[in-house]
Amino acid sequence: MKKQFLLSSLMVLLVVFLAACSSSESSETEAEAEASTGSGNESETTDNSESKAKQVVTFWHSMGGAGQEALNAIVESYNSSQDEIQVNAEYQGTYDESLTKFNAVAGSDSAPTMIQTFEIGTKAMINSGQIAPIQEFIDADGYDMSGLEENITNYYSLDGTFYSMPFNSSTPVMYYNKDAFEAAGLDPEAAPETFEEIIEANKAIAKANPKMKGFALQAYGWLWEQLLANQGALLLNNDNGRSETPTEIGWSEEEGKSIFNWVKQMVDDETFANYGTNGDNMVAGFLAGDVAMFLQSSASSRDVIDNAPFEVGIAYLPHPEEKERQGVVIGGASLWMIDSKPEEEKKAAWEFMKFLQTPEVQAQWHVGTGYFAINPSAYGEQVVVDAYAEKPQLQVTVDQLQDTKSSFATQGALMDMLPEGRKIMETALETVYNGGDVDEAYNTAVEQFNAAIQKANAARGE
Amino acid sequence: MSMTKPMPDALEIQEINFESVKRKQRVKSFTKGMLFLLPSIVLFGVFLFYPLFKTMYLSFFLTNARGETTVFVGLQNYIEMFTSPIFHQSMKSTFLFVLYTVPTTIIIALLLAVLANEKLKGIGFFRTIFSSTMGISVAAASVFWLYMFHPSIGFLNRILNLIGLESIGWLTDPNWALIAVAVTTIWMNLGFTFLVLLGGLQSIDSYLYESADIDGAGYFYKLRRITIPMLSPTLFFVITVTIINAFQTFGQIDILTQGGPQNTTNLIVYSIYREAFSNYQFGTASAQAIVLFIIILVMTIIQFKLGERKVHYQ
Incomplete structure (x- = not known):
């Protein structure tokens, strides 16, 4: 009897569990939205009284x-x-x-x-x-x-x-490990400014400490946009969509590929730390001394400086040698x-x-x-x-x-398709991080980016 | 009809009455039945059928950010979807994921369940441990595994380094990411699958084993001839549920990889989510949802057709 009772109560539990499983996933966001608006109303009424x-x-x-x-x-x-x-x-x-x-x-x-x-x-x-x-x-x-x-x-x-x-x-800035720079015989007060200088610095760092990678670039569309802007390149045509609705990408092949080639060079040198799309992992890796430089939003500066067990330097976003630095997008x-x-x-x-x-x-x-x-x-x-x-x-x-x-x-x-565009560039960057072909990754990305622009324009129904 | 011919008048009236009474009764019992079914029909209608038809409707349109239809495009969403390499990758990953997770989960869970079914001292402790992952939410489990997979400070890579192997980019290497997510999923589903299978094992009557013992059957013979056949309804249930769950995986993807690297873990449900809520292409998302619906429908039908033949209900 006891056993039967146990079994049947177990079954009941299972049914409840199953029901919870099947419904939770689909209605989660709705419930969340409801909960939040509900709590909002509650606080409103209490405040009113x-x-x-x-x-x-x-x-x-x-x-x-x-x-x-x-x-x-x-x-x-x-x-x-x-x-x-x-x-x-x-x-x-x-x-x-x-x-x-x-x-x-x-x-x-x-x-x-x-x-x-x-x-x-x-x-x-x-x-x-x-x-x-x-x-x-x-x-x-x-x-x-x-x-x-x-x-x-x-x-x-x-x-x-x-x-x-x-x-x-x-805006994005470059964070670097001043202690690691010193150990590698680099000037900790003069951070590398160009893609080429970074490649050189990477080699010095790797020589001084074979366990440390030189540079990390999170596969993050926002950083890609910033690296383009720093070269003076447009992301979208029609003046970045500011004079008219854009119809296609605004950067030239040379400008776009310069970033891919830079990354490819570092990957081939084995001085590139690949953290994929995960920014938190990248910061954790930097703090643990696994990588000497990375790009990230200036909004993290307080966190990074406070948590690093070494001296942190912050420098401008790098640019290709033959291009003048234009600055960053807000x-x-x-x-x-x-x-x-x-x-x-x-x-x-x-x-x-x-x-x-x-x-x-x-x-x-x-x-x-x-x-x-x-x-x-x-x-x-x-x-x-x-x-x-x-x-x-x-x-x-x-x-x-x-x-x-x-x-x-x-x-x-x-433009309203920019979030989608970011994902496309992230996939392309990841392809190169994992040893993919630059031309192929770049061309696929451009094709998809243009298709996304056209689709967004069509969906507006104008 | 031929019987009615000699006396048309009287019989015909009777027959009409008979027919109409029958019809009336049929209508009555139909309404009665419908009344009984009404609550579930209303619930199904509101929460399943309406969304289903709305999804079909949406899949023929382009939409704005609020999900309102703007332009009718017919089958274009479907055509674009089937020619898109991203969608192909997504389908490939989804099927691979099902292949990685379902058999592994069930085999491991069955093994544990058979072990835990032995009547030993302190077995309750092991039963609790084996089913404990059931109590952990997807989010908590994923975050836990996220740290395990961390490229430099993660536990797994430290072990690898300790035994002299190269670190693996568990979540960043396209060759490993899907496996890493599959491992997480197997670990998470193990508790539930184990518990159901153990329940199935315990409901097998002991007299079957007793008579087998008298006949002198060995352990593995009993396992093959009694345990597995008697467990088949439970196994069937577990397989169906695990497959459907695997197709609908979302939480661990969102937390572990966000579909990356290079879309290798962009499973179909995550792809739908991304199309709808980050690209605001509700049309494309709906078209993908319809494909997922058809796949699961077909899989379930096949399972029932195949399963019915093999499953032994007591």
């Missing part, structure tokens, strides 16, 4: 880790600084996940008042018809945007109109206003956006994360001055941005 006059602003963001801590601190200080507006910051996962959720609730009551979206989502957001351009609020308020960093406003202003408010911006994200929300709520969100641009907040943000200060006067704040005195590397990221020459190439591309 606490102080009935407060205007609630729901703010969806994608800042995890150190960024989330810094952002929460800023939101808290804003909420306690005045008693008219209550900002509820809600973490919604990565930019991709957050956008997916937003598309599901757009136009309904569950939609947030403002949402943080990555730079390559700019065109898709404008095309979505769900957003209110920030320019409306700038004009109504007489707000002066010229105080903001020029290279950043260049990206987000289209024909002189701001659609979204820049917020967290970063990466990161901006804040979007959702059109379907009541006027009062949008005004409150606008107030919060303005608060985020003040030098004090930007200084705190810059030092806490490694993202840029959107407002350059933040660099004069005492917190920043102190941080630079302690960690002078942080300043390199700012210098690189300010040395950038403004052109269509460094303004960055606008």
Whole structure:
């Protein structure tokens, strides 16, 4: 009897388990979205009952880790600084996940008042018809945007109109292990600047320490875009999609292949560390002394410097020897206003956006994360001055941005298929990392990239 | 009919009545049946049939980022899909993945279940250990394996280095990535498969073994002639479920490789996810989903046709 009872209860458990298995996968995202919007509503209502006059602003963001801590601190200080507006910051996962959720609730009551979206989502957001351009609020308020960093406003202003408010911006930089440079007899204060110099430095490092690889390039489409822009190459035609909708790729074969050939050379030299598409593994490898140099967003600089058991150097993004350095495209994200929300709520969100641009907040943000200060006067704040005195590397990221020459190439591309384009380039890079043929990988990638552009244009149905 | 000919009037009326009564009854019992089925029909309709037809509908269109249809393209999504090398790679990987995971999982689980079925002291401890992976979520297991596979500080590569072998780029080498994901999956599915098989083993009546013992049958003879045939319904169930699960693998891919390197682990469900939610091509994604649906449908039908013949139900 006992055994039978055990067996039957086991069966019941199994059935429950099976049911949970089959349904969890498909409905996970929906449930998540529901849960998050549900919790959002809950907090709204409780906040309302606490102080009935407060205007609630729901703010969806994608800042995890150190960024989330810094952002929460800023939101808290804003909420306690005045008693008219209550900002509820809600973490919604990565930019991709957050956008997916937003598309599901757009136009309904569950939609947030403002949402943080990555730079390559700019065109898709404008095309979505769900957003209110920030320019409306700038004009109504007489707000002066010229105080903001020029290279950043260049990206987000289209024909002189701001659609979204820049917020967290970063650029790629090269991190290097100064101790390893010294051990290899290289000057730790003069990091290699060109592809060719890196190849040479790699050899020296490998000679001094056969266990250490010289260079790592994460297979990450964003880095590919940056390496192109640094040569002055366009990603898309029609001025990177800024004068007209792009119809094909904008870079030349020479410009595109220079990156592939550079990587190929390092792979052949066996000085290249392949971490695939995984950025965390790459940073862990760098910290463990497995690789001496890597490219990564300046937003990680705080993390890397604090966690490395050796001296970390930060340098400009490399470029091919025969090309002049053009600088970098601004990466990161901006804040979007959702059109379907009541006027009062949008005004409150606008107030919060303005608060985020003040030098004090930007200084705190810059030092806490490694993202840029959107407002350059933040660099004069005492917190920043102190941080630079302690960690002078942080300043390199700012210098690189300010040395950038403004052109269509460094303004960055606008198109709604850019996330797909990144995946295509990542696959191509991985092919070369694993010893694939450069010409074949390159040609396939270009073909797929062009097809993706055409498909995106067709899907718009214009 | 020929019987009714001599007395047409009276009989005809009777017959019409009979027919209509019969029809009425049939309608009545049909409505009754439908009423009983209604809850499940509604549930199936809302959660299965509607999405299925919507998916079919979407697969003939191009869509915008919100998934709203914009341009009707007919079969173009399908044509593009079948000519795309990425999709070919995806199909190849999916079938390879099924091939790697399903037989291995079942053989290992069966081995463990047979071992754990022995009546020994402390066997409960081993049964718990063997089924313990069932309690670990896909995300937790994947993160755990992610560290095991780490190229430089990972446990596996350290072992390899220790015994003097070269490090392997488990998740970055296209020759290894699919195997690495398969190993993770086998490890994760083992607990569930083991538990079901053990349950099947324990429900086999002991008198079969007793009479075999009297006849002087050896251990392996009993295993081959009693255990496996009596276990066949459970095995059949496990095989079906494992195959379907393998086709629908998503979580571990998303965490371990994101479909890379070079799309070698871009299994079909991950490919659908990527098309829909990172490329916003809901049309292409729907077309792929339909292909997956057909594959699983065909596989299941084949299994039932083949399985029914071989499976021995008590």
